[in-house]
Amino acid sequence: MHKQIVLAKRPKGKLLASDFELETVPLPTLSDGEVLVRNSYLSMDAGFRYWMNEGSGNNILPAMTLGEPVQGVVLGQVEASRNPRFQPGQKLMARLAWQEYSVLTPDNDAVYPVPGGWPCADKLFLGVLGETGMSAYIGTEDIGKLQPGQTALISAAAGAVGIVAGQISKIRGAKVIGIAGNDKKAQKLISEFGFDAVINYKTCGDLTTAIAEVCPDGIDFYFDNIGGDMLKSAIDNLAQGARIALCGAISGYDQTQAQPGPSNLFNLITKQATMTGLMTHFDAQRYNQIRSQLFNWLDSNQLKNAETLYQGIESAPAAFSAIFHGSNFGKSIVEI
Amino acid sequence: MHKQIVLAKRPKGKLLASDFELETVPLPTLSDGEVLVRNSYLSMDAGFRYWMNEGSGNNILPAMTLGEPVQGVVLGQVEASRNPRFQPGQKLMARLAWQEYSVLTPDNDAVYPVPGGWPCADKLFLGVLGETGMSAYIGTEDIGKLQPGQTALISAAAGAVGIVAGQISKIRGAKVIGIAGNDKKAQKLISEFGFDAVINYKTCGDLTTAIAEVCPDGIDFYFDNIGGDMLKSAIDNLAQGARIALCGAISGYDQTQAQPGPSNLFNLITKQATMTGLMTHFDAQRYNQIRSQLFNWLDSNQLKNAETLYQGIESAPAAFSAIFHGSNFGKSIVEI
Numbered sequence: 001m002h003k004q005i006v007l008a009k010r011p012k013g014k015l016l017a018s019d020f021e022l023e024t025v026p027l028p029t030l031s032d033g034e035v036l037v038r039n040s041y042l043s044m045d046a047g048f049r050y051w052m053n054e055g056s057g058n059n060i061l062p063a064m065t066l067g068e069p070v071q072g073v074v075l076g077q078v079e080a081s082r083n084p085r086f087q088p089g090q091k092l093m094a095r096l097a098w099q100e101y102s103v104l105t106p107d108n109d110a111v112y113p114v115p116g117g118w119p120c121a122d123k124l125f126l127g128v129l130g131e132t133g134m135s136a137y138i139g140t141e142d143i144g145k146l147q148p149g150q151t152a153l154i155s156a157a158a159g160a161v162g163i164v165a166g167q168i169s170k171i172r173g174a175k176v177i178g179i180a181g182n183d184k185k186a187q188k189l190i191s192e193f194g195f196d197a198v199i200n201y202k203t204c205g206d207l208t209t210a211i212a213e214v215c216p217d218g219i220d221f222y223f224d225n226i227g228g229d230m231l232k233s234a235i236d237n238l239a240q241g242a243r244i245a246l247c248g249a250i251s252g253y254d255q256t257q258a259q260p261g262p263s264n265l266f267n268l269i270t271k272q273a274t275m276t277g278l279m280t281h282f283d284a285q286r287y288n289q290i291r292s293q294l295f296n297w298l299d300s301n302q303l304k305n306a307e308t309l310y311q312g313i314e315s316a317p318a319a320f321s322a323i324f325h326g327s328n329f330g331k332s333i334v335e336i
Numbered sequence: 337m338h339k340q341i342v343l344a345k346r347p348k349g350k351l352l353a354s355d356f357e358l359e360t361v362p363l364p365t366l367s368d369g370e371v372l373v374r375n376s377y378l379s380m381d382a383g384f385r386y387w388m389n390e391g392s393g394n395n396i397l398p399a400m401t402l403g404e405p406v407q408g409v410v411l412g413q414v415e416a417s418r419n420p421r422f423q424p425g426q427k428l429m430a431r432l433a434w435q436e437y438s439v440l441t442p443d444n445d446a447v448y449p450v451p452g453g454w455p456c457a458d459k460l461f462l463g464v465l466g467e468t469g470m471s472a473y474i475g476t477e478d479i480g481k482l483q484p485g486q487t488a489l490i491s492a493a494a495g496a497v498g499i500v501a502g503q504i505s506k507i508r509g510a511k512v513i514g515i516a517g518n519d520k521k522a523q524k525l526i527s528e529f530g531f532d533a534v535i536n537y538k539t540c541g542d543l544t545t546a547i548a549e550v551c552p553d554g555i556d557f558y559f560d561n562i563g564g565d566m567l568k569s570a571i572d573n574l575a576q577g578a579r580i581a582l583c584g585a586i587s588g589y590d591q592t593q594a595q596p597g598p599s600n601l602f603n604l605i606t607k608q609a610t611m612t613g614l615m616t617h618f619d620a621q622r623y624n625q626i627r628s629q630l631f632n633w634l635d636s637n638q639l640k641n642a643e644t645l646y647q648g649i650e651s652a653p654a655a656f657s658a659i660f661h662g663s664n665f666g667k668s669i670v671e672i
Contacts, residue, residue: 050602058606059576060606227601227602246604247605248605260599261596261601262596262597263594263595263597264594264597265567268582269582269613269614269615270394270396270613270615271613271615272612272613272614273612273613274612275601275610276604276611277603277608277609277610278608279605279606282608
């Protein structure tokens with residue numbers, strides 16, 4: 001028998017831990033080509049929230065099924081294999097599910113070996129050296145193209161991706177402004193992670209005005225993890241030729257109906273600004289190279305890992321919902 | 337005395353010819369540094385509609401003033417000059433106003449000589465060889481980056497910019513789909529301007545479905561002149577890595593309140609798509625080079641000029657409002 005977390009209800013409004021249920025089920029048996037993976041860590045990624053909605057299937061993933069284990073990226077070890085490509089003991093990361101044991105099927109196209117020989121904990125490959133770091137890097141480097149002295153605005157700055165994006169922006173010589181939801185996080189971002197300023201969007205009053213005060217010359221790069229009204233406030237403050245990386249839309253995931261987009265897209269025209277969607281999924285061939293760069297920054301202490309570690313698969317619902325209630329800091333990982 | 341068209345009312349809802357009034361006023365006298373220009377042609381550009389709204393002033397232009405001549409791009413000839421940079425008889429284009437005579441002040445930063453020695457009518461420099469052509473070229477070439485066999489969707493395809501953008505897309509080997517508001521225009525775009533298909537958005541039913549039928553592999557490039565629901569339908573149909581050029585927002589100009597943006601921006605993420613604002617204003621140093629390319633295409637008949645010529649300054653209100661009521665075809669120019 002093993003434990004798993006299933007999607008019990010499709011979240012309505014703000015996602016709650018009670019949208020999930022813990023189940024104990026028999027260990028699966030393997031068919032030809034399949035691999036049994038003992039999961040060690042679950043990566044808590046806000047983006048997966050999207051596929052919990054009814055009818056959300058798209059070119060990336062199908063919608064999750066009610067009563068089935070929650071899909072997500074895990075790091076584990078091969079326990080048994082009926083596939084010659086995988087040997088017992090081998091460590092891998094894959095898009096599997098919130099379970100103690102998962103079956104990797106031969107059609108899974110999101111499987112990566114855990115890189116061997118790196119002087120760091122495996123779980124970093126789920127965070128700053130994994131998809132999280134890739135999103136931050138590709139968004140900031142490829143889309144942000146920051147020049148020294150430019151201004152970067154980072155939403156969800158205390159979140160897994162935002163805290164890395166902000167630090168990369170700083171490495172590139174930008175003035176880095178974060179947006180976060182409480183003063184404690186804000187202070188930590190400034191004192192420990194090199195942010196120049198952080199706006200608390202819950203207490204700042206009108207966000208457009210608050211951004212304008214901290215960024216009087218406008219924003220050259222906006223890293224968007226949120227969408228909605230926050231994106232609108234950023235667009236109100238664009239500098240000429242600004243770049244926006246759309247990395248997520250947390251404000252939209254929680255809505256049962258599609259929310260209108262920002263009403264000020266015309267500003268993109270007058271500012272010759274660019275808004276680009278970011279989906280690391282399609283850039284897997286670059287991961288090794290990017291991972292080396294991120295590791296070098298970590299090693300030289302220019303980049304700090306920020307992580308919240310939860311214990312036991314039972315904690316996954318609370319860990320995941322914390323992201324949507326703003327009580328997370330850095331990368332959230334569940335250790336099984 | 338000379339005639340001018342003033343902004344009599346701020347347009348409410350759909351712009352009407354009656355929002356303007358014809359006035360006859362004394363010829364202006366010149367101060368030091370000023371130039372009297374006798375206007376020969378007025379360029380009818382949908383974009384200027386934006387600055388007719390209350391409070392629309394931005395980094396490009398101030399809002400137009402009620403009771404004052406309508407701002408726009410004109411082509412004229414220097415009649416008298418108190419500025420050593422300009423000599424009587426010299427032809428120029430400038431952001432001036434809908435008047436028989438305009439005063440060019442020394443702070444006007446949008447003045448260009450009419451290029452001499454080209455074997456074509458001057459008025460082409462207001463259209464396909466002017467701002468119109470620049471918008472189409474920069475949007476299609478710099479933002480669209482079309483590869484042979486890709487699909488381009490062009491909104492307002494029978495409009496001044498759209499008809500050029502569609503033809504450039506064709507020159508680049510794309511399958512070119514237009515969107516227009518009546519079947520006669522649609523037929524003309526196909527039979528005379530090389531479009532592969534044209535969707536009549538007024539009769540096609542659900543536009544998202546209609547686009548999907550004509551573009552089963554999705555859209556690689558969308559040239560947006562419209563914004564609003566049409567932009568949303570295009571975003572619903574993006575191919576992986578699609579590019580959107582935001583060139584105008586006709587659907588928004590007519591609204592008295594800011595309209596919500598498309599509710600499906602999340603598609604930009606899953607499709608790694610890019611949306612870029614286009615404002616030729618900032619690329620003036622490239623005009624000569626682009627103009628040569630456009631002229632060569634005209635000369636070799638790969639690109640056809642489409643123009644509606646109106647006679648007399650009195651016709652400017654009707655000519656301009658026709659753009660918003662869909663009764664224009666190609667570039668609209670008023671000959672004075």
